Amino acid sequence: MAHEGPGVRVAALIPAAGSGTRLGLGPKAFVEVAGRSLLGRSAAALAPHVDEVLVALPAGLELPADVTARTVTGGDTRQTSVLALLRATDAEVVLVHDAARPFLPGAVVRAVIAAAREIGAATAALPVADTLVRAGPGGDWGTLTPRERLWAVQTPQGFRRDVLLAAHEAALTDGFAATDDAGLIARTGGAVRLVPGDARLFKVTTPGDLALAQALAPVWDAGGA
């Protein structure tokens, strides 16, 4: 059963306040791939599907020239940046998407919004395809981990805003830190729908990821990816 009617307002919330330590090129959302910032690419992919776009920026920085959005100042962690974004909108449904995932297919956005409207919380994710092992204390092969039913979580993640805000405020009260927003919902016992994501939705985290993004961008921009 749908929670919301057809006229529900949807906001895209983009945490873009990270420092990009692992990439090493300064604030990562501003890094350009084939002439467009990572943030610009993410915002442009979301904008056609939502009523407004909000971006959390590092303190003292303004939006890159290729982005139009309302802004808030982010926090010291992704979690506090998302909380600042949540407090800045009254949309009924929110889509949280990393600025650092620039190749976002419209079909994934639509599927996450539909699932969030249906059950209140959803995330893009991909079934794990590699063999998984937990390293031993010395860093060598430790324990084989069955990959059956294991998914790698991506963004966008979609939520009823009231549900996600309550989960964030409970986490703040408890001093609980999660690496994503769906994890905060699961912590409170809420259901989260796994929506098939996309291999092209990888997060630009390391220099190797940036090289992949630079290779993919011309094909993506030409509509051929």
Ligand SMILES: Nc1ccn([C@@H]2O[C@H](COP(=O)(O)OP(=O)(O)OP(=O)(O)O)[C@@H](O)[C@H]2O)c(=O)n1
């Ligand atoms: N204090 C923070 C930290 C992260 N993010 C955002 O959360 C997303 C995912 O974070 P990540 O890829 O880890 O980015 P960084 O924190 O910038 O990277 P690093 O950990 O290498 O410094 C990014 O869009 C990033 O800008 C944020 O808004 N506020």
Ligand SMILES: C[C@](O)(CO)[C@H](O)COP(=O)(O)O
């Ligand atoms: C939200 C996320 O992208 C889902 O995979 C991920 O948890 C972010 O992790 P990071 O260490 O903040 O990049």
